[in-house]
Amino acid sequence: MAQTTSPPRTVEPAANAQALPVHVPPVDELTEAQLRGHRCVWCANPLDPDRCIDLGERIAEDGYRCFPRACTICTVAMVHAQLVEHSATCEQCVDDGTLCAETAELRRTLRDGRRL
Ligand SMILES: [Zn+2]
Ligand SMILES: [Zn+2]
Numbered sequence: 010m011a012q013t014t015s016p017p018r019t020v021e022p023a024a025n026a027q028a029l030p031v032h033v034p035p036v037d038e039l040t041e042a043q044l045r046g047h048r049c050v051w052c053a054n055p056l057d058p059d060r061c062i063d064l065g066e067r068i069a070e071d072g073y074r075c076f077p078r079a080c081t082i083c084t085v086a087m088v089h090a091q092l093v094e095h096s097a098t099c100e101q102c103v104d105d106g107t108l109c110a111e112t113a114e115l116r117r118t119l120r121d122g123r124r125l
Pocket of ligand 1 (some may be wrong): 033081
């Protein structure tokens with residue numbers, strides 16, 4: 010990845026399961042079916058395995074592993090909203106959004122949601 014000549018910024022937290030860019034509702038507000046990816050994390054409708062978005066494995070505070078997924082409608086709506094909010098508050102994005110890994114991941118998820 011190309012380095013810019015701008016002065017060093019505050020250190021970003023390392024990318025890990027807790028730092029996945031797509032925000033989902035708190036684990037303790039989700040049902041078992043939602044945590045297992047059988048139902049959409051946002052609207053709780055049953056998911057069609059061929060038309061849903063994998064949001065990445067999450068690990069709850071108590072160590073419980075969950076695999077949230079979402080329907081395409083919610084994904085497009087929620088991820089788009091998060092992207093707008095992110096780009097308004099992210100220093101990197103104000104500077105140059107193409108260098109922001111979080112934006113890249115949000116855009117990728119959004120594209121998946123629109124394609125399906
Ligand atoms: Zn949904
Ligand atoms: Zn950003």
